[in-house]
């Protein structure tokens with residue numbers, strides 16, 4: 190039953206994509222060739238007349254063909270090129286041309302296209318088809334008009350995807366984009382896809398994405414780039430992450446600079462997430478004016494599901510999340526902090542120090558438009574060079590993921606911006622204290638001794654009393670199993686592929702630092718609004734979505750919480766004074782060795798270090 194359903198969906202999907210590709214080749218063959226190829230991708234500035242009158246800030250692809258572009262595609266002829274060209278010509282000459290006798294009959298083709306578009310808009314993908322049937326708390330899936338107010342607000346959304354040999358997600362992700370375009374409007378989206386050096390069928394599938402998006406009139410830039418280093422093992426993964434993400438964001442900056450188009454939210458798609466869950470995460474992002482809202486990432490493991498992003502996610506106390514099962518008891522849920530665990534159990538959004546966990550929504554006005562970009566540490570050791578281990582101070586910056594850098598930058602920027610704009614202090618109780626502090630910060634030399642005030646104990650792993658990682662036991666076997674014979678072993682593993690293995694100490698949480706040791710506590714600064722929405726699961730292949738939904742949300746009992754109660758967090762914490770730093774100190778690609786320590790975090794110090 191399931192298999193036949195799947196097969197039917199599959200063949201239907203394949204058929205649709207074939208139509209799309211076909212219509213695209215048929216109707217849009219010359220789009221690239223009559224433009225200068227090396228410039229075809231460039232976003233054009235408003236011309237003189239437009240600037241003098243009312244500049245067109247729409248994302249209308251009919252009016253502005255440059256809004257749909259492809260970069261870095263391998264345009265060389267291959268063995269299929271002739272075959273495809275002949276087939277298209279044959280179809281045109283035998284099945285189309287003879288029936289176009291005059292103006293009236295030619296409109297049949299327009300009907301064909303419209304029909305294909307209609308079918309495409311119902312494109313459900315493999316997993317996406319199940320989304321409406323999955324359990325969600327608060328009747329989110331059953332209320333059809335739940336997102337009408339969001340849709341009426343007519344915001345612009347920038348959807349960013351980085352694909353690195355992960356072709357098996359792409360059709361589902363495309364289905365999600367198509368569904369979002371259907372709900373939010375095709376010219377309210379811009380899709381940026383970056384194919385980073387994929388070696389699987391990603392290239393072909395991005396052709397299909399191009400065809401579908403072209404037909405639907407969704408603006409996009411699909412770009413393929415080679416790897417940063419020839420030899421993948423000479424790469425430094427956090428640097429690659431930063432590079433890929435900044436490239437995917439290029440159209441965001443170009444559209445602002447050249448056409449004054451501002452997006453309200455950037456949606457990073459990773460793995461697979463249901464469209465409704467993304468819409469809800471967007472809603473939470475607006476309701477909280479959040480800088481970033483993440484979903485939660487669940488991967489299959491021995492027949493159950495585990496939280497799977499322990500490299501980049503830290504709770505509001507700076508601790509790692511637990512590798513909990515989706516069915517975990519209240520005392521063993523992913524966030525370790527009390528408040529987070531409490532809210533997680535009620536399926537409510539909770540504040541964190543950092544997250545990524547699959548699909549996440551970023552407010553560019555609080556980040557990218559303020560000059561924030563992804564970055565990574567640079568004093569790593571390049572094993573390909575015969576050089577010694579760089580000398581690093583015990584409190585040298587953490588060489589962790591580019592997302593972790595991004596989170597810290599968000600905290601520091603948020604604090605600094607509040608100081609510069611003279612915003613009212615966040616905590617009423619600290620009004621006086623904060624006024625003093627701000628003056629003090631402004632008056633002090635950047636290199637003041639405040640650094641010495643970080644009296645956080647470094648390193649020294651110690652088992653946390655009574656706390657057990659739930660799925661420790663088979664970790665070694667699992668890691669051996671993954672990667673066996675398969676080139677892209679990370680394909681199905683979720684984000685935990687990037688986490689530090691437990692057997693290398695990744696499961697041990699370094700002891701919390703003594704709090705209250707900072708000269709100027711982090712709590713006086715305006716907090717960054719980074720949230721996790723537990724109602725937005727991101728998943729990977731091999732996950733039974735129905736079971737996962739049941740584990741996470743029970744039978745979906747509807748609590749009588751008001752909309753604001755569900756979405757808005759009214760108490761925001763300051764940054765933790767230390768966090769668990771899992772770092773890659775050496776090159777070696779994604780799986781390079783990681784080490785772990787606890788590192789102090791003083792917003793006041795960081796403000797001095799931050800590049801302006």
Ligand SMILES: *[C@@H]1O[C@H](CO)[C@@H](O)[C@H](O)[C@H]1NC(C)=O
Pocket residue numbers: 225226227228
């Ligand atoms: C296309 O643009 C490139 C770079 O701007 C230029 O060198 C080339 O001559 C142009 N080609 C044509 C056919 O205009």
Ligand SMILES: *[C@@H]1O[C@H](CO)[C@@H](O)[C@H](O)[C@H]1NC(C)=O
Pocket residue numbers: 417418419423424425428571572573574776
């Ligand atoms: C490491 O060194 C090799 C050889 O000089 C170089 O090709 C590679 O790009 C370097 N890796 C990084 C991440 O800089």
